[in-house]
Amino acid sequence: MEFDTVIHGGTIVTPTESWQGDLGLVGGRIAGLAERLPGGARRIDATGRLVLPGGIEAHAHIAQESSSGLMSADDYYTGSVSAAFGGNSSFIPFAAQHRGQSVDAVIETYDSRAAPNSVLDYSYHLIISDPTETVLTEELPRAFARGITSFKVFMTYDLMNLGDRGMLDILTVARRHGALTMVHAENNDMVKWMNARLAAAGLTAPKYHAISRPALAEAEAINRAISLARLVGAGLFIVHVSTPEGADLVARAQASGLPIHAETCPQYLAFTRDDLDRPGMEGAKYICSPPLRDAATQAALWNHARRGTFESVSSDHAPYRFDASGKFANGAEPAYPAIANGLPGIAMRLPYLFSEGVAAGRISLQQFAALSSSNAARLFGMERKGALLPGYDADIAIWNPEETREVSLADQHDAMDYTPFEGMRLTGWPEHVLSRGETVVEAGELKAARGRGRFVARAPYRPDPNAPVEPELTPALNFGAEIRP
Numbered sequence: 001m002e003f004d005t006v007i008h009g010g011t012i013v014t015p016t017e018s019w020q021g022d023l024g025l026v027g028g029r030i031a032g033l034a035e036r037l038p039g040g041a042r043r044i045d046a047t048g049r050l051v052l053p054g055g056i057e058a059h060a061h062i063a064q065e066s067s068s069g070l071m072s073a074d075d076y077y078t079g080s081v082s083a084a085f086g087g088n089s090s091f092i093p094f095a096a097q098h099r100g101q102s103v104d105a106v107i108e109t110y111d112s113r114a115a116p117n118s119v120l121d122y123s124y125h126l127i128i129s130d131p132t133e134t135v136l137t138e139e140l141p142r143a144f145a146r147g148i149t150s151f152k153v154f155m156t157y158d159l160m161n162l163g164d165r166g167m168l169d170i171l172t173v174a175r176r177h178g179a180l181t182m183v184h185a186e187n188n189d190m191v192k193w194m195n196a197r198l199a200a201a202g203l204t205a206p207k208y209h210a211i212s213r214p215a216l217a218e219a220e221a222i223n224r225a226i227s228l229a230r231l232v233g234a235g236l237f238i239v240h241v242s243t244p245e246g247a248d249l250v251a252r253a254q255a256s257g258l259p260i261h262a263e264t265c266p267q268y269l270a271f272t273r274d275d276l277d278r279p280g281m282e283g284a285k286y287i288c289s290p291p292l293r294d295a296a297t298q299a300a301l302w303n304h305a306r307r308g309t310f311e312s313v314s315s316d317h318a319p320y321r322f323d324a325s326g327k328f329a330n331g332a333e334p335a336y337p338a339i340a341n342g343l344p345g346i347a348m349r350l351p352y353l354f355s356e357g358v359a360a361g362r363i364s365l366q367q368f369a370a371l372s373s374s375n376a377a378r379l380f381g382m383e384r385k386g387a388l389l390p391g392y393d394a395d396i397a398i399w400n401p402e403e404t405r406e407v408s409l410a411d412q413h414d415a416m417d418y419t420p421f422e423g424m425r426l427t428g429w430p431e432h433v434l435s436r437g438e439t440v441v442e443a444g445e446l447k448a449a450r451g452r453g454r455f456v457a458r459a460p461y462r463p464d465p466n467a468p469v470e471p472e473l474t475p476a477l478n479f480g481a482e483i484r485p
Contacts, residue, residue: 054089317343
């Protein structure tokens with residue numbers, strides 16, 4: 001066979017094994033896999049390097065308005081470029097429906113933002129905040145038919161929270177159409193009550209953000225979300241788990257055979273609530289929800305990553321600049337609830353996970369491949385991505401496992417004016433990223449054109465068909481298959 005490209009001499013890494021070998025690419029796909037492959041119109045020397053599936057960033061807020069109307073700093077060009085420099089070859093940002101909007105109009109808007117700009121292949125997770133009858137019975141089924149087979153709901157924030165009944169409606173529609181529901185799980189009333197108590201005491205500095213959203217608020221909501229999903233027999237993906245209690249609940253549900261999935265994020269592994277107490281308003285850079293916790297929590301979350309509780313580690317990239325366009329849209333020294341919520345990190349997700357996970361001995365190379373790419377491809381229906389096998393898209397990241405670098409803002413290639421990872425010394429960096437066989441990043445330079453990325457229509461969510469069903473749940477599952485919408 002004549003190959004367009006041969007990647008030779010590297011260590012090929014999959015979620016189950018690694019070996020020395022070559023990859024042959026034809027027409028944007030992997031066509032050959034062997035100990036040695038001759039030929040190739042282009043030969044890429046990967047000697048001393050790791051050849052991994054290109055990262056799939058499955059949780060990022062790109063060109064997205066918040067419920068208050070604040071636009072994130074990165075558009076689909078800067079966001080995709082930043083992701084590529086971080087070792088990613090595709091991503092799935094959110095397309096957010098706010099109250100009063102139709103899902104059809106939301107998808108049209110995000111198509112206009114993504115298609116002309118993204119250098120990477122992309123899809124969307126919908127965010128649903130207004131599940132009207134039309135949305136449930138007409139618009140979501142149309143989105144599923146197009147290949148948008150996941151969406152996110154909120155259990156917190158007044159303008160996003162659906163309540164338990166709204167979640168049951170969404171979960172039922174998802175189960176019927178083969179979609180996966182993602183959930184931001186925090187108890188809204190607990191958070192509001194804490195905010196009111198802190199405000200009454202005049203405790204409004206950034207450091208009080210962590211206190212306002214206690215670990216118990218997450219754990220209670222995760223437990224409730226799992227219970228709601230069990231009632232209708234639906235799969236559930238819990239985003240940005242930040243507490244040992246929440247992770248333990250997920251692990252117990254998984255051990256019982258329920259289709260419950262979860263992720264954590266680098267910020268919960270890298271930072272603590274002490275970062276919220278930096279001088280002046282510097283702590284505002286570290287405000288995200290759920291909030292940063294403590295060192296004991298970090299150790300517990302790493303343990304769950306190693307055990308397999310988390311099927312991905314995602315960035316939750318939410319870029320708001322450290323100025324009036326972002327963090328301080330509501331004034332120079334606002335109370336913590338008025339500070340734009342979120343951290344940037346789409347370029348740092350994989351370098352941080354590699355350095356502090358693989359190089360530090362917390363996870364294996366195989367686990368890194370699963371957490372960075374393969375699991376997301378499987379869960380979110382990207383059938384031709386996430387694997388180094390013949391027939392799959394040639395989405396590949398070639399890593400230098402020995403390179404040590406001090407993180408700087410210039411490394412991020414995004415539209416931000418800060419990175420919370422500034423000054424960290426990390427080991428292991430992606431040197432060469434290919435998307436469908438085309439070089440996107442090589443030796444620190446962008447090689448891809450704006451708008452080369454394609455929309456990826458994703459397959460339906462398929463929970464493990466062999467997972468046991470608890471006998472007492474069978475009536476609920478059967479009922480869930482019949483009820484409408």
